[in-house]
Amino acid sequence: MAKSMIALNHYAHAVRFWQLMGVWLLLIAGAAAAFFSLEHFGHAITGMTNHIVWGFPHVIAIFLIVAASGVLNVASIASVFGRTDYKPYAPLSAWMSIALLIGGLAVLVLDLGKPDRLTVAMTHFNWTSMFAWNVFLYTGLLALAVVYLWTMYDKRVSGWSSAAGIAVFLWRLVLTSGTGLIFGFLVGREGYGTALLAPAFLALSFAWGWALFLLAQEGVSRWAGEPSAMLDEALFTRARQLFAVFLAAALYFVVIYHLTNLYFERNAAFSRFLLFAGGEFTFLFWIGYLLLGALLPLWLVLGMGDRASVRWAALLTVFGGIAFLYAFIIGGQAWPLQPFVGYEVLSSGFDDGQVAIYQPHWPEVLLALGGIGVSGLLITLAVRVWPFVPVRT
Amino acid sequence: MKTTAEHDTGVDQGRRRWLAQLGLMSGATLLAPGIHLLAIPPAEGAADGTKRWGMLIDATRCDPNCQLCVTACHEENGLPPATDAQAVRWIRKVTLREERSNHQVSLPMMCLHCAHPPCRDVCPTGATFKRKDGVVLVDRHLCIGCRYCVMACPYKARNFVYGPVTTQKNEVPRGMGCAEGCTLCVHRIDRGKLPACVERCPNQALLFGDLNDPTSPIRRRMAEIGARALRPELRLDPAVRVHGV
Numbered sequence: 001m002a003k004s005m006i007a008l009n010h011y012a013h014a015v016r017f018w019q020l021m022g023v024w025l026l027l028i029a030g031a032a033a034a035f036f037s038l039e040h041f042g043h044a045i046t047g048m049t050n051h052i053v054w055g056f057p058h059v060i061a062i063f064l065i066v067a068a069s070g071v072l073n074v075a076s077i078a079s080v081f082g083r084t085d086y087k088p089y090a091p092l093s094a095w096m097s098i099a100l101l102i103g104g105l106a107v108l109v110l111d112l113g114k115p116d117r118l119t120v121a122m123t124h125f126n127w128t129s130m131f132a133w134n135v136f137l138y139t140g141l142l143a144l145a146v147v148y149l150w151t152m153y154d155k156r157v158s159g160w161s162s163a164a165g166i167a168v169f170l171w172r173l174v175l176t177s178g179t180g181l182i183f184g185f186l187v188g189r190e191g192y193g194t195a196l197l198a199p200a201f202l203a204l205s206f207a208w209g210w211a212l213f214l215l216a217q218e219g220v221s222r223w224a225g226e227p228s229a230m231l232d233e234a235l236f237t238r239a240r241q242l243f244a245v246f247l248a249a250a251l252y253f254v255v256i257y258h259l260t261n262l263y264f265e266r267n268a269a270f271s272r273f274l275l276f277a278g279g280e281f282t283f284l285f286w287i288g289y290l291l292l293g294a295l296l297p298l299w300l301v302l303g304m305g306d307r308a309s310v311r312w313a314a315l316l317t318v319f320g321g322i323a324f325l326y327a328f329i330i331g332g333q334a335w336p337l338q339p340f341v342g343y344e345v346l347s348s349g350f351d352d353g354q355v356a357i358y359q360p361h362w363p364e365v366l367l368a369l370g371g372i373g374v375s376g377l378l379i380t381l382a383v384r385v386w387p388f389v390p391v392r393t
Numbered sequence: 394m395k396t397t398a399e400h401d402t403g404v405d406q407g408r409r410r411w412l413a414q415l416g417l418m419s420g421a422t423l424l425a426p427g428i429h430l431l432a433i434p435p436a437e438g439a440a441d442g443t444k445r446w447g448m449l450i451d452a453t454r455c456d457p458n459c460q461l462c463v464t465a466c467h468e469e470n471g472l473p474p475a476t477d478a479q480a481v482r483w484i485r486k487v488t489l490r491e492e493r494s495n496h497q498v499s500l501p502m503m504c505l506h507c508a509h510p511p512c513r514d515v516c517p518t519g520a521t522f523k524r525k526d527g528v529v530l531v532d533r534h535l536c537i538g539c540r541y542c543v544m545a546c547p548y549k550a551r552n553f554v555y556g557p558v559t560t561q562k563n564e565v566p567r568g569m570g571c572a573e574g575c576t577l578c579v580h581r582i583d584r585g586k587l588p589a590c591v592e593r594c595p596n597q598a599l600l601f602g603d604l605n606d607p608t609s610p611i612r613r614r615m616a617e618i619g620a621r622a623l624r625p626e627l628r629l630d631p632a633v634r635v636h637g638v
Contacts, residue, residue, distance in 0.1 A: 044555040053553050112570070117538075121537050132517040188548070
């Protein structure tokens with residue numbers, strides 16, 4: 001696999017390229033409309049409230065950011081663990097990480113109440129805040145991934161590729177732990193407040209990133225019209241088995257997280273709510289995540305194992321990931337805070353003791369889709385100019 | 394003009410230079426977060442560090458049907474009436490029933506001005522800060538509206554301003570897209586006055602004072618009837634304490 005080629009060749013695939021660009025630009029235009037509406041009317045036009053302050057945009061943004069870390073697995077396996085047969089796929093893996101991270105961050109930034117104060121966020125840091133740390137972790141990953149890509153393409157610095165790969169690998173372990181700890185370091189809410197969320201998010205990132213990479217890799221190989229660019233049988237089998245390991249590891253941490261909550265009586269009410277009485281959250285957890293996003297992909301990957309099944313498994317994993325985060329982020333806020341332990345709330349001027357209701361409105365949906373649009377646009381642009389498709393010679 | 398050599402190799406040096414400049418600019422943007430351009434000291438003001446302002450809520454004296462503290466707060470701070478789930482509530486009335494004894498009790502809830510405030514700990518820019526006298530405030534110029542503080546507060550005391558602000562008062566800065574909460578009427582207590590809710594309460598259910606002074610009326614009253622922190626297991630050491638809950 002010495003050579004590689006451009007998937008969306010300028011001459012052969014101009015129409016396909018612009019069709020894809022059209023889709024992404026449409027999504028971005030929608031997000032721009034949402035953003036300017038939010039700037040003018042405030043978040044009053046969203047479905048978010050003072051009970052649920054992080055809504056659908058945060059679900060998609062966090063999915064993209066967590067997946068951005070996991071998608072680097074392919075590059076890490078090549079550089080850190082020395083599996084050279086993964087190496088031709090490392091550039092796409094590194095670029096996808098950059099694209100997904102930028103897409104996710106764009107959503108988070110555009111959803112801020114004061115997005116015009118981004119410079120404030122970049123010049124004032126409170127070091128006890130996970131958010132402040134994440135500003136460095138995210139920009140640091142972008143910088144390291146760029147350096148890593150450089151070492152892959154420029155022969156003069158290719159000797160540094162392994163070192164850059166190790167640096168990116170370690171950095172993203174910290175980064176995804178940091179994303180999990182955004183919730184893990186919240187003491188007041190029953191659904192959060194456990195350091196278990198750091199490894200749980202790591203495991204989830206492996207599964208989601210792997211799924212997105214498998215889909216993208218197959219996509220660019222097909223666009224290139226280069227059958228030999230698909231993972232060969234041996235590599236496909238290993239990729240499939242790793243996918244199963246990642247799915248199982250993620251499921252393990254999710255199960256342990258809820259078991260821990262259920263075992264500690266002070267947190268049990270939240271997990272009982274989410275697992276059994278949470279309405280749409282319960283449905284999203286059991287059907288969306290557990291059945292469609294974890295068990296069915298595991299069966300498809302291990303039981304079926306053919307390429308079409310693995311493709312379906314990857315799609316379902318992405319869907320299940322979003323379902324999981326929706327139940328976790330929105331459900332975690334919908335469950336009421338408990339300032340008066342041991343008391344039942346008879347009446348309250350702020351709906352204490354009530355499960356909060358959340359219905360995303362159009363600005364949130366468009367903003368979230370815009371993040372996917374930004375990531376898609378960046379990947380499509382790169383796929384057109386960079387030789388991401390390995391060709392077996 | 395391209396040189397002959399450039400024509401021969403097909404390399405467009407102009408494009409290379411442009412790409413290099415683009416790369417440089419992107420790199421600079423990327424590294425910007427790491428450069429500390431301004432160092433504005435935290436706005437601690439002229440607060441007196443020897444004091445710790447606090448409040449005692451005596452739920453045994455609170456009338457469940459009375460909303461005067463809530464009305465006073467809204468009037469004093471220019472808050473619009475709280476009509477929906479997006480409205481801000483710096484203070485709210487709650488009526489509770491003890492699960493075993495069925496004993497009912499009513500009390501107002503607001504920011505408890507913790508000694509170790511989770512809202513301040515999570516605030517990425519340091520917009521949420523604690524004055525020397527323990528009052529927890531939001532610097533409206535630093536708040537970026539991320540709502541992490543609203544997520545972090547265990548007492549549901551932080552709010553996000555969803556819509557345009559039209560009822561603003563000069564002494565109480567507010568703004569759409571920022572987080573906010575009870576200021577303990579800092580503009581009043583700095584002039585030696587009581588917080589609006591305390592002043593308006595007809596039943597003396599609210600007592601304001603200096604928790605650091607053992608001879609202050611609030612400390613003497615706390616010693617007399619007892620007072621505790623809500624969610625004491627969190628060890629946040631709130632300055633607003635309750636009796637009767």
